[in-house]
Amino acid sequence: KKLIGLQAKTARVIRDGKESDIAVEEVLVDDVVVVRPGEKIPVDGKVIAGSSAVDESMITGESMPIEKQVGDEVIGGTLNKTGSFRFTATKVGKDTALATIIRMVKDAQGSKAPIQRVVDTVSGYFVPAVMILAILAFIAWYNFGPEPRVIYATVVFVTTLIIACPCALGLATPTSLTVGIGKGAENGILIRSGDALQAAEQLNTIILDKTGTITKGEPALTDVVVTPGFDEASVLRLTASLERGSEHPLGEAIVKGAAVRNLTLADAEAFVAIPGHGVSGRIDGHEVLFGNAKLMRDRNVTIDMLQADWERLAGEGKTPMYVAID
Numbered sequence: 001k002k003l004i005g006l007q008a009k010t011a012r013v014i015r016d017g018k019e020s021d022i023a024v025e026e027v028l029v030d031d032v033v034v035v036r037p038g039e040k041i042p043v044d045g046k047v048i049a050g051s052s053a054v055d056e057s058m059i060t061g062e063s064m065p066i067e068k069q070v071g072d073e074v075i076g077g078t079l080n081k082t083g084s085f086r087f088t089a090t091k092v093g094k095d096t097a098l099a100t101i102i103r104m105v106k107d108a109q110g111s112k113a114p115i116q117r118v119v120d121t122v123s124g125y126f127v128p129a130v131m132i133l134a135i136l137a138f139i140a141w142y143n144f145g146p147e148p149r150v151i152y153a154t155v156v157f158v159t160t161l162i163i164a165c166p167c168a169l170g171l172a173t174p175t176s177l178t179v180g181i182g183k184g185a186e187n188g189i190l191i192r193s194g195d196a197l198q199a200a201e202q203l204n205t206i207i208l209d210k211t212g213t214i215t216k217g218e219p220a221l222t223d224v225v226v227t228p229g230f231d232e233a234s235v236l237r238l239t240a241s242l243e244r245g246s247e248h249p250l251g252e253a254i255v256k257g258a259a260v261r262n263l264t265l266a267d268a269e270a271f272v273a274i275p276g277h278g279v280s281g282r283i284d285g286h287e288v289l290f291g292n293a294k295l296m297r298d299r300n301v302t303i304d305m306l307q308a309d310w311e312r313l314a315g316e317g318k319t320p321m322y323v324a325i326d
Contacts, residue, residue, distance in 0.1 A: 003102045011042035036084045043076040043092045050085030113194030116173040134160040221257025225309045241265040289324040
């Protein structure tokens, strides 16, 4: 149910040149869908106009929003963060990635673990044996028991059935399987089948394919490296002042980093977001440019003296970014 709740309820579709809101179930393949900032992407598709950063953590575990340009794939149920864009629907209804995950969890909850098959086999022999035993006990008490024989015989018959019948044996395994798989799905852990859940008990090593799976889910500022003539506090103050106008998670991390260091931020003028590159603006009379290496090269800023630091930080799994002042 919680997974189903992650799906978008409506979609804004362009048909006959007009935008209209329709139920997500009515979206057809090849429909053009419009997504605005802060909205859920209704179905799977391919971007045809515009660009944005999309939070795909619910599907991929990736903590950083993914930059989407024309031609990139988007996944239904993920959250659009910054820009607005249009995409053509490629998978709708039961074919979307989220619908497939929901179906997988449902199938897993209905699957049988190996232990359950053993339990079912035991129950298959055990139940008839118990019933035969109960009937024999009834006959014995009815023939040889004291008066009132019928009442005593019935009590013994029912008692034997209740105590010996393996209901708990047959019910405990499927119940724990359903609860376990459901609880896992709630916490973003998808268990493919009962077999996998049972095999997990013997795990002694877990290998994760990417850091996004186990990180906190939000970036934090770790290092500030400056060139001669600058000090950390002033560089960070100007950068955080510029990023205060940005919605990018890396920008938010820098603003928080400045707050932790008790820096007083200024107001940015002429703030410009450069999609896929970074941001620029004017603070306290300084021209500040902040972003990736491509942005610096495009604006003819020399970054060779920081190359060694960039490689060191990138090698530690961090996301280095450049800031140019004046």
